[in-house]
Amino acid sequence: MPDSLPFAPQFASVRHRDETAELGMWVFIATEVLLFGGLILSYFVYRHADPRAFMAASRHTDVLIGTANTAILLTSSFFVACAVEAFSVRARTASRALLIGAIVLGLSFVVLKGFEYADEYREHLIPGINFSFDGPLADGVQLFFVFYFVATLLHTLHMLIGIGLLTIFAVRIRNAEESRTRAALHSAALYWHFVDVVWIFLFALIYLPGKSS
Amino acid sequence: MNEDNYLNAGFTLRSWLLTTDHKRIAILYFASLIFFFFIGGAAATAIRIELATPQADLVSSDMYNRLFTMHGIVMVWFFLIPSVPNTLGNFIVPLMIGARDLAFPRLNLLSWYLFMLGGCVTLFAIAAGGVDTGWTFYAPFSTLYSNSHVVAAVLGIFIAGFSSILTGLNFIVTIHRLRAPGLTWYRLPLFLWSLYATSVILVLATPILAITLVLIAVERVFGVGIFDPKISGDPLLFQHLFWFYSHPAVYIMILPGMGVVNELISCFSRKEVFGYKFVAWASLAIAAVGFLVWGHHMFVSGQSVVASLVFSFMSFIVAVPSAIKVFNWTATLHKGSIRFDAPMLYALAFIGLFTIGGLTGLFLACLAYDVHATDTYFVVAHFHYIMVGGMVTAYFGGLHYWWPKITGRLYSEAWARAAAILIFFGFNLTFFPQFILGAEGMPRRYHVYAPEFQVWNVLSSAGASVLAVAYLLPLFYLGYSLFFGARASANPWDAPGLEWQTPSPPPEYNFEVQPVVTRAPYQYSKNFKAEPQNA
Numbered sequence: 017m018p019d020s021l022p023f024a025p026q027f028a029s030v031r032h033r034d035e036t037a038e039l040g041m042w043v044f045i046a047t048e049v050l051l052f053g054g055l056i057l058s059y060f061v062y063r064h065a066d067p068r069a070f071m072a073a074s075r076h077t078d079v080l081i082g083t084a085n086t087a088i089l090l091t092s093s094f095f096v097a098c099a100v101e102a103f104s105v106r107a108r109t110a111s112r113a114l115l116i117g118a119i120v121l122g123l124s125f126v127v128l129k130g131f132e133y134a135d136e137y138r139e140h141l142i143p144g145i146n147f148s149f150d151g152p153l154a155d156g157v158q159l160f161f162v163f164y165f166v167a168t169l170l171h172t173l174h175m176l177i178g179i180g181l182l183t184i185f186a187v188r189i190r191n192a193e194e195s196r197t198r199a200a201l202h203s204a205a206l207y208w209h210f211v212d213v214v215w216i217f218l219f220a221l222i223y224l225p226g227k228s229s
Numbered sequence: 230m231n232e233d234n235y236l237n238a239g240f241t242l243r244s245w246l247l248t249t250d251h252k253r254i255a256i257l258y259f260a261s262l263i264f265f266f267f268i269g270g271a272a273a274t275a276i277r278i279e280l281a282t283p284q285a286d287l288v289s290s291d292m293y294n295r296l297f298t299m300h301g302i303v304m305v306w307f308f309l310i311p312s313v314p315n316t317l318g319n320f321i322v323p324l325m326i327g328a329r330d331l332a333f334p335r336l337n338l339l340s341w342y343l344f345m346l347g348g349c350v351t352l353f354a355i356a357a358g359g360v361d362t363g364w365t366f367y368a369p370f371s372t373l374y375s376n377s378h379v380v381a382a383v384l385g386i387f388i389a390g391f392s393s394i395l396t397g398l399n400f401i402v403t404i405h406r407l408r409a410p411g412l413t414w415y416r417l418p419l420f421l422w423s424l425y426a427t428s429v430i431l432v433l434a435t436p437i438l439a440i441t442l443v444l445i446a447v448e449r450v451f452g453v454g455i456f457d458p459k460i461s462g463d464p465l466l467f468q469h470l471f472w473f474y475s476h477p478a479v480y481i482m483i484l485p486g487m488g489v490v491n492e493l494i495s496c497f498s499r500k501e502v503f504g505y506k507f508v509a510w511a512s513l514a515i516a517a518v519g520f521l522v523w524g525h526h527m528f529v530s531g532q533s534v535v536a537s538l539v540f541s542f543m544s545f546i547v548a549v550p551s552a553i554k555v556f557n558w559t560a561t562l563h564k565g566s567i568r569f570d571a572p573m574l575y576a577l578a579f580i581g582l583f584t585i586g587g588l589t590g591l592f593l594a595c596l597a598y599d600v601h602a603t604d605t606y607f608v609v610a611h612f613h614y615i616m617v618g619g620m621v622t623a624y625f626g627g628l629h630y631w632w633p634k635i636t637g638r639l640y641s642e643a644w645a646r647a648a649a650i651l652i653f654f655g656f657n658l659t660f661f662p663q664f665i666l667g668a669e670g671m672p673r674r675y676h677v678y679a680p681e682f683q684v685w686n687v688l689s690s691a692g693a694s695v696l697a698v699a700y701l702l703p704l705f706y707l708g709y710s711l712f713f714g715a716r717a718s719a720n721p722w723d724a725p726g727l728e729w730q731t732p733s734p735p736p737e738y739n740f741e742v743q744p745v746v747t748r749a750p751y752q753y754s755k756n757f758k759a760e761p762q763n764a
Contacts, residue, residue: 025738026323026330026407036332036406043398043432051436054470058444058455061466144451155460162453166443 034199041203045210048174052214055170059163059221062156069156071226076141076157077164081132082223085125086215092121093212096182096205103201108189111201115186118208122179129172136161167218174211181207234637234734249334250737252635255320257341262316263704265307265348268355270700272300277659277693283680293676294361295377301364303355306386307348309620310478313485314431315344315396317627318424320635322400324728324735325418327409327744327763332402340395347389354381363674365475368456368467372448380449383442390435390442393481397431400424409727409763411746415509416762418726418750419502422509423488426516430477430484434520438474441467468530472523480519482616483583484512486623487554490576493626494558495750496724497573498565499757504557505749511550518547525594529603537596544594551587555580566757570722571645575626578653582618586611589664604674607667610660618656625652625703632707633721637734638714644706651699658692725752725759 027033063070099114133142140148141161149157181204189197235252238244245253275296279287288296319337323330331337354360360382362371371379404425408417444455445467454460456467495502502508524532524540558580567573589611593599602608625648633639662685667673671682678686720729731740744763752760 024330024334026328026332026334028743032406036402039405040333040336040398040402043401047394047398047432047436050433051440054437054440054473055444058466058470061463062461065463066461143453144447147453158453158460159455159462162447162455166447170443 030195034195037199038203038206041206045206048210048214052167052170052217055163055167056217056221059167062159062163063225066153066156066159067225069153070160072151072153073157073160073164074223074225074227076136076139077223078132078135079223079227081128082219085128086219088121088125088128089212089215092118092125093209095121096208100198100201100205103189104198106194112186112189115182115189119179119182119186122175122182126172126175126179129168164222168222171211171214171218174214178204178208178211233736234732235737236637236734238737247338249330249338251319251323251331251334251337252735254337254341255316255318255635258311258315258319258344261341261345261348262308262312265303266700268352269300269303269308270697272296272303274693274697276300277690279676280678280686281690283678283683283686285677288676290676291361294363294674295359297674298360298363299355302351302360302382302386304616305364305478305482306389307344307351309482309616310393311344311396312482312620312624313489313627314400314424314427314481315340317489317624317631318400318485319396321631321728322403322421322424323407324634324731324739325421325726326404326407326412327727327740327746328403328407329738329740331399332407333399336395337399340392340399343395344389344392347385347387347392349385350388351382351385354378354385357381365471366442366445367471368445368448368464369454369458369462372445373452373454373457380446383446387439387442387446390439393431394435397428397435400428401432404428409744409746412727412762415506416746416749417509419491419505419508419512420488423484423491423512426512427481427484427488429513430481430516430519434474434477434481437470438478441470441474444470465527465530465532468527469523472526473520476523476526477516477519479612479615480515482620484515486579486583486620487512489623489627489630490558490579492724492726493572493576493630494561494580496630496722497568497570497576498562499568499753499759500561500565501749501751501753502557503560503563504553505751507553508557511553514550515547518543518550522547525599528596528599541594541596545591548587548591548594555584555587569646571640571642571649572626572630574646574649574653575622575629578649578656579619579622579626582614582622582653582656586614586618589614601670602667604672605667606663606671606673609673610663610667613660613663618660622652622656625649628703628707630722631728632710633717634728634733634735636711636714637717638710639717639721640710640714641706644702648699648702648706651695651702655692655695655697655699659689659696660692662686662688662692720759723759725761726750727762729759730761730763 023030023033027036095114095118099111099118102111102114136142137146140146142165143158143162147158147161185201185204235250245257248254275287279293357378359377360379361377362375362379366379366383404421447453448455454462456462456464458464491502491508522540522543524536525544528537593602593608593611629645666682666685671678717733719732727744730744746762747764748760748762750762754760
């Protein structure tokens with residue numbers, strides 16, 4: 017009976033199951049690319065329409081926190097990549113430590129983001145809540161901040177899901193079944209790297225315009 | 230009748246609501262879609278009653294706006310998009326490729342729950358008073374001015390969108406990874422090629438709708454004008470984003486129907502589908518080019534003339550693969566041993582209605598004519614010929630064709646043929662007059678109209694009542710068959726596909742032994758006997 021097999025009945029082998037799972041993650045990432053893609057496209061349309069306002073708005077973002085967060089995320093991705101490698105050579109304790117490192121970095125990203133939002137609240141930069149900006153560029157600046165908040169909140173939501181996933185692995189990794197966990201960890205790492213790549217785009221679009229002039 | 234089948238595997242509510250069996254999830258979808266089909270149909274009925282006379286007599290103009298919006302939203306997102314993929318597709322895909330389930334059965338169940346959650350939120354929006362923006366949610370009306378339940382409706386569609394994405398993801402991975410030994414891509418039945426193309430659109434277009442709806446909700450809830458020209462927002466951007474999803478979504482609503490028709494035409498002509506590879510690649514070509522034609526919904530929006538020219542040209546291009554399919558189906562009929570069973574009647578109706586819908590689509594792709602036809606009943610008639618005449622007809626055809634496999638019962642052939650013929654006549658009587666109305670200039674989305682349009686409107690409303698009866702008929706004779714129908718054999722149509730080589734209804738894990746595929750699909754011997762794919 018199919019029930020007695022160590023994998024679900026639609027698969028022919030453990031390997032078949034694990035490779036299938038990974039393809040699922042790639043297709044999911046394709047969906048995510050379009051989700052953020054639509055947002056980034058809208059950003060470009062408005063930036064193209066009013067570049068001066070977007071530069072003025074960008075000067076009000078905190079490039080220091082943004083840069084720190086970029087470094088934090090890149091490092092966390094490095095940790096996750098190492099955790100995958102460590103697990104595949106059966107160094108489970110090392111893998112677990114690396115995952116915990118990545119979780120801590122991910123959480124510090126979220127905390128720093130919170131500080132940044134608090135600053136923006138104090139500076140009256142949150143559209144729909146307390147936005148006020150003097151001068152003729154106010155409309156364009158408000159549009160910039162709408163996209164800033166939608167994009168970064170959506171990204172932070174992805175971060176929280178990723179942190180949750182890594183936490184599950186960190187808790188279970190010691191006694192988990194070898195092949196399945198390797199495949200699942202690999203998929204989770206793909207997701208984490210994807211969220212990281214999104215941030216690299218957001219970083220360039222949010223913090224860098226107008227900084228050189 | 231196979232006594233050890235998926236229907237007998239458990240009788241508790243729990244065994245249905247927590248099932249991961251693709252066949253049971255398909256049944257859950259069937260039941261939900263019947264419900265939504267009749268909700269959307271009720272709105273259509275009210276619209277046609279109102280339009281029987283030129284003046285307003287049944288509903289106010291505000292109520293009328295809510296009616297056609299509800300009709301559009303429910304029919305598009307809660308019937309047409311999930312219709313063939315989530316019911317027939319869910320049931321048949323694993324059987325056709327010789328697998329025991331989809332790649333991700335739990336994701337499949339989650340997809341149904343998301344669909345139901347989205348459906349409930351949308352029903353709440355309707356019950357609370359409805360939405361008056363049209364199914365297109367054009368900004369800034371939807372975001373700043375409409376006094377209706379836009380946010381709830383948008384949220385419902387947003388949630389249902391993830392159900393679409395998960396189903397598309399599941400199909401893509403399943404078709405890539407779970408094909409039976411020997412089942413190469415060019416041995417796949419064409420139903421699978423068209424569902425694959427559909428899934429690619431589901432996965433790549435739906436997230437754009439999701440983010441667009443998020444922006445609509447943000448603008449409405451926080452009062453920040455993302456698409457409001459007053460603060461330098463761009464309403465055209467909304468239209469671009471919306472149609473970047475919604476035009477490909479039109480192909481989500483027709484490609485699966487085309488896939489069903491391949492199976493029917495081949496089986497009831499006892500012949501291989503003519504030009505298999507062309508039909509297969511035409512599906513992917515439609516999916517790909519379908520992403521590049523969205524601007525033809527915006528010819529009068531004020532977008533640049535150059536953009537309109539390019540979109541017009543691309544819209545003509547996308548007709549080519551569609552025409553390839555129609556020609557190849559016709560060529561398949563040539564010298565076949567044609568049987569006019571009920572599914573075949575639906576398939577033949579599909580070819581005729583889809584052709585009319587497709588050719589009038591070319592009228593609308595012409596810049597010069599479209600300027601006159603925009604927002605008239607010509608457009609309404611055109612897309613109903615595709616979506617109702619095409620997709621709903623194919624859905625009914627597929628439902629009848631696979632009914633013995635799904636339920637293990639036969640239905641009354643005479644009643645089924647009568648319903649198919651009645652649907653064909655009712656449909657044409659409903660929608661052909663709308664071409665004339667549109668050509669004469671009657672605008673859509675108004676509940677009062679000039680008296681000279683009344684004759685055609687009365688004809689259309691009369692057709693709608695025929696259509697309503699015709700759509701209700703299957704409910705009775707298929708319902709009867711479910712309990713009292715004669716037992717079906719494993720392969721009542723003598724078809725060669727893998728799904729027919731296992732008992733009806735199929736056992737819980739579909740196949741007792743893993744089938745091995747040895748030949749191309751749609752093979753028939755000289756005396757028109759099916760040659761099973763795995764023999």
